[in-house]
Amino acid sequence: MGKTVVLTCGYNGGETLLCKHGKNLPPPLFLAPEAPYWASLVCDWSFNLTEAQITWKNIFLTKKEKNSPTIAALEDVADRPASLMAGDNSEFDKILLQPGVVCRVATAGVSTFFVTSIRSFSDNGTAMVRGIYTFSGTKSKWFHLPHPYERLRKIVWTIIDSRKTSPMLYAIDEVMSCLKITLGENSADCVTVPQLADVKMLDLVAGREHVLFLTLDGKIFSLGLSSRGQLGHGNLDAAEVPVLITAFDGIVIKQVAAGGWTSMALTDQGLVFVWGWNSAGALGFPNRACREQPGYMPKHGADPAAEMVELLAEPTNLPLLEKISSISCGERHAGAVSVTGKVFLWGLNQHGQLGLGDTTNRDYPVLLNTLAIRDLHVSRLFCGEWATVLLLPASLEDTNNGQDRLESSN
């Protein structure tokens, strides 16, 4: 498949935020180029990325001082898509390193880590799931998935539902139906979601208070809280079941992403729509608090009388200079990659997650144009809570894709 270059910036787990330049800014870092191809990568706020050792088959990211693996060891999956998220609970380490067990993990909120332990991947991209393992602080529990739901394509969860603080879990099963999962005493109860009984699901994504459902024919449904309009129905009312976002009638959506309190959609024409909370400029629209930051530089040619946007309850087009091929949302920042491999980022930048060399939030999309990234063609972008990861496929002629240039610019 060829080598992949991975660039990252943002929060690195709190151990050291000082970079070589002596300022309190992590510049875009550089990982070893020998990663197998990554279909998707999402990282959480404690994505520990200091000394990275990536080999063909096993991916370990180690903490500098502990020198123990802190995220999933994927064994024998070099030719399989893998979904990885990082956590740092020590119990979690033990599960992941059991031989023969491949794990897909995610954090939802803070206290509870949900892990779906995956036995193997099948040809059609589903995973054989052992069950859902939850652990929080000192407590842990296994929930087994009943037949025929041991094979899933994806699972998402968010902590808040509209009435009580219990997790909302939704999944896409082997045949692309949408499931709602309820955790019982020791087992998980799976039912097909009635509102989506007749549709095939392409993707599910979740924010802190809401879930977005993308169907195969390009429609989006949403449920959860709409405290900042993140459901996209034009009001702030919660929805307990998936409700179609009618604003997209006649438009085909090919990708969705969700931030903490934001939603984003990419159409088949390469247009980006955003809605939800514009705190810190997370939607890429003018934000008053952003403008009041010391050292804030307005967008070149920006209209000084532009209206400030606090939230958008309806999907709104975010104008970007180019046609977009993929999108991703972090907690309060977001990014888009164009069909020509250019990267645009906007939103919260407290930990340098926009890769611009400073920590000022941006309330408008900025083209990532630093020396490290100029002229490089980015294929995909993933936003973690407070970090951003860029994948650059190495070209056939230039096997290190400018690695020399990156090293000399540091």
Place this chain on the structure above:
Amino acid sequence: MNDESRHCLCIPATPEDLPIKILDVNIVGNHVAGQFAVLFQQTLDFSTDASLALSRAETLLLYAWQELNTGKWSDVNFNWHKLYAAVSWLKAVATFRCRTTGESSTPPEVWLDIIKICDMGHLMGGDVWEGILLRTISAAEAKISELSPAVFAEPQRKKRTETVTICDVLHPIEELDRPSLAHFQAAFLRLKRPLMLKGILETWPALSKWSPEYVRSICGSRTVPVELGKRYTDEDWGQELMTISAFIDKYIYMLDNPDKKIAYLAQHDLLSQAPLLRDDISMPDYIAFAGDDDPDMNAWFGPEGTVSPLHHDPKDNFLCQVFGEKYVRLYEESESEKVYPHESTMLFNTSQVDVEDPDLERFPKFAEAVFSDCILRPEKLAG
């Protein structure tokens, strides 16, 4: 750091006196608990780099802030409030260490920033370690007075030479001078009838002391949430944080406010934030008698022309007017349908009708709605 600064920041003689295990690891998780422990150590160990502690504090505040903004505020686990409050105090100490060089005297601006940081902690998180945030604020305020004694303007009480009527009173609420508790209970509380009580606030020092300048002298440097815009039902309504001093200048005195924009310090627990103000009032017996020995206490402070839209509250109210005048109109519960409450989940307790200028085409029944009203002036208590 010298002893005087330590005392002002409320740092105990031995840091071990501050219990570090104030968070439930089952709620906040191992990583947050671990980061908090590191922050605590780094902040109070003066040999370490304070800027590292400061950035770690910012990160933990961000984390807690995210949790405080998820779901309903009332459902948020109290550990997140504790974390926010505790980290705010640690951030204040780390800020002091970063901004103070050697033995030279710390300028008042640093103490003002410390007050701001602690106020944010108190607003979002309450308090922790036996009220350390409010104690630190108190000490910082004293320090500022010492460094730059404020010149207090003579309290200016605008004495009206004539009574200016805000609005005509059409169906006066009954007035009684210090009724007996029994009569109050039987004739009003139990029957949910409104009453204007006279003579109750005569003993309040607030009545002679309170003025904008007095409030500024007590708590001018404190940060409060202010509502911008005339009514919370208006489209351009919003909330902003500012110091009380800034609020008084811009919205009470209308300085640097050419459009005469309206803002309201509304429904804010000012008396908990500034306990010295609390000393100027006392709880009327009628409130305890009504069955609540720990009532919510909120303050409303604003210029002429502020309006609270027609709404109902889940609890009974005792509204005390300390200075200025307020027109109050009350509708009984039986009139609910005629005042057209909003149907949305957010504003279900608020009427859609603009009482000052009702749209009778959209809301015809409003013309028949029965109400009682009054103008509250100091020395009357409407209950």
